[in-house]
Amino acid sequence: MSLLPDSIRTRTTVAVAALSLLFLSVIGASLDFLALDRGEAAVFQEAQRAATNWLGTFQPGSTPPPTAEGRINLLQLVDSQGHVELATPAAAGRPRLATVQPPVDNRVEDRVVCPRHGPCLMIAAIRVPPLETREIWHGDPHFIYAGMVQPPLLASHLLESLTAAGVLLLTALIAWGNWWVGGRTLRTVEGIRSTMAEITVSDLSMRVPQPPGRSEFAHLACTANQTLDRLEEAVKQQRRFASTTSHELRTPLTGLRTSLEEAMLYPREVDPRQTIRDALSVTQRLEMIVDDLLVLARLRAGDPAAHEPLDLGALVRDEAAAQTGGLPVEAHVTRDLVVRGSRIQLIRVVGNLLANARRHAESLIEVTAERVDGYAVVTVTDDGAGIAPADRERVFERFVRLDEGRRREPGGSGLGLAISRDIAHAHDGTLRIEDSPRGARFVLRLPLMDPPPGRPLSPGVPAWRA
Structure with missing residues (x-):
C-alpha cells in the first residue's frame, strides 16, 4: 500500500x-x-x-x-x-x-x-x-x-564530483528519513483503517486504537471512537425501536385477526356489524400508531421543517382556547414570546401536553407562557395524581404508558410525549417534568429570538406561578 x-x-x-x-x-x-x-x-x-x-x-x-x-x-x-x-x-x-x-x-x-x-x-x-x-x-x-x-x-572536477556525491547521499538519507518517519506517523492511520474495516453492523463494539498525546491523529481516533459510540447507541435504539414497534403492532393485529376469524368461523353467533365496528376501531388505532411512527422517524432522521418567527405566547393562548368541553383550562400568557420554529410542530407539542394533562387532571388544567433568562418557558400543569420521579424520564420513551394512562385512555399509542420531546430538541429546546405541589408539571423551554424590527413588545399579563 x-x-x-x-x-x-x-x-x-x-x-x-x-x-x-x-x-x-x-x-x-x-x-x-x-x-x-x-x-x-x-x-x-x-x-x-x-x-x-x-x-x-x-x-x-x-x-x-x-x-x-x-x-x-x-x-x-x-x-x-x-x-x-x-x-x-x-x-x-x-x-x-x-x-x-x-x-x-x-x-x-x-x-x-x-x-x-x-x-x-x-x-x-x-x-x-x-x-x-x-x-x-x-x-x-x-x-x-x-x-x-x-x-x-x-x-580537475574532483570537487564537483565529491559535492554531487554528497548531495545525492544527503538527499537519499533525507528521503529515507521521511519515508521512515512517514511510516511511523501513518501507522496510526493504518491501525484506524484496519479496525474500521473489521467493524460490521452486527458488531459495533470494536474501537480504533487511540495513540497517546494530543496530536491530530489522537484527535482523529478520539472522534472516530465517539462516532462509533453514537452509531452503536443509534443501532441499539433502532433495534429496541423495531422490537417495541413490532410488539405494539402485533397486539392489535392479533386481536383484529382473531375477531375476523371468529366472524368467519361462527357467522351465526357473531354480529357482523359489531365485528366491523371493532375492526374499524383497531384499524384507526393502527393508523394512529403508524402516523406517529412516521413523524417520530422524520424527527429522528433530522428532516428539516420550515422554521419561521412566531409568537409562542399567542400560539399557546389559541391552543388553550381551542380546548372546548371537558375540564377548564386557565392560561396565563406573556405576549411577544418570539421564537423561531415550525408552527405545525409546536402546535403538536402544546396539543400533546394539553391532551396528556386532560387525561390525568381531576378538575383543572393551568397553562403559562413567560420569558425566563432568554427562553420562552411554557408550563402545563394538571391537578391529577402526578408522576413519580422514577418515571419522569420513562414517559418520554416510545410506547411507554403508565398504568394510570392505560386506565384512563386504553387506545393511546404511547408516542405523543416522545414526539414532543424530539420536536423540542429539533428547536434547540428542552421538554421535561419538574416538581409540582400537585399533579404533573411539564415544562417546555425554547430559545427566544429578537422580535421583528419596528414591532414594539406589548406589555404582558403577569404569569401564573405553580
Whole structure:
C-alpha cells in the first residue's frame, strides 16, 4: 500500500526528496564556487607576493636570480620581446610562462595558462615599475611572471564530483528519513483503517486504537471512537425501536385477526356489524400508531421543517382556547414570546401536553407562557395524581404508558410525549417534568429570538406561578 504512487507516504517522500535535491544542489554549487574562487585567489595572492618580493631585490646594475617561495616555484623575468632573462630552476628552459603584458595603468594581471603540452599553470603577470625600468633597462619594459602548476583540486572536477556525491547521499538519507518517519506517523492511520474495516453492523463494539498525546491523529481516533459510540447507541435504539414497534403492532393485529376469524368461523353467533365496528376501531388505532411512527422517524432522521418567527405566547393562548368541553383550562400568557420554529410542530407539542394533562387532571388544567433568562418557558400543569420521579424520564420513551394512562385512555399509542420531546430538541429546546405541589408539571423551554424590527413588545399579563 505504501508504495502506491498516490499514497501520502510516497508523495511526501518524493516531494521532500525533490526539494532536498534542489536546495542541496544550490548549496553545493555555491560552496564549490566559493571554494574554487578562494583557492584561486590564494594561489594568485601568493604568486603576487613572491613576484613583489623578488622585485624588491632589484638594484641598478644588479638583478639577483629568483628563488622559489613556498608553492610558487615558477618565476621568470621577461623583456618586452618575450625573451626570458632570469628564471627559477623549475621555470628555466621554459618559454615565457604567459604572453600577457599588463599595461602601465594596470600593472598586475592574473591568468590561468594551459599550454598545448603539460598541465595548466596559474600565473600572476606583473609589469616592472617605470622607475626600475629606466634605471636598470633604460626604459625597456620588463615583466615578471610568477606562479605554479594548477593544483589537482582546481585543475580537475574532483570537487564537483565529491559535492554531487554528497548531495545525492544527503538527499537519499533525507528521503529515507521521511519515508521512515512517514511510516511511523501513518501507522496510526493504518491501525484506524484496519479496525474500521473489521467493524460490521452486527458488531459495533470494536474501537480504533487511540495513540497517546494530543496530536491530530489522537484527535482523529478520539472522534472516530465517539462516532462509533453514537452509531452503536443509534443501532441499539433502532433495534429496541423495531422490537417495541413490532410488539405494539402485533397486539392489535392479533386481536383484529382473531375477531375476523371468529366472524368467519361462527357467522351465526357473531354480529357482523359489531365485528366491523371493532375492526374499524383497531384499524384507526393502527393508523394512529403508524402516523406517529412516521413523524417520530422524520424527527429522528433530522428532516428539516420550515422554521419561521412566531409568537409562542399567542400560539399557546389559541391552543388553550381551542380546548372546548371537558375540564377548564386557565392560561396565563406573556405576549411577544418570539421564537423561531415550525408552527405545525409546536402546535403538536402544546396539543400533546394539553391532551396528556386532560387525561390525568381531576378538575383543572393551568397553562403559562413567560420569558425566563432568554427562553420562552411554557408550563402545563394538571391537578391529577402526578408522576413519580422514577418515571419522569420513562414517559418520554416510545410506547411507554403508565398504568394510570392505560386506565384512563386504553387506545393511546404511547408516542405523543416522545414526539414532543424530539420536536423540542429539533428547536434547540428542552421538554421535561419538574416538581409540582400537585399533579404533573411539564415544562417546555425554547430559545427566544429578537422580535421583528419596528414591532414594539406589548406589555404582558403577569404569569401564573405553580
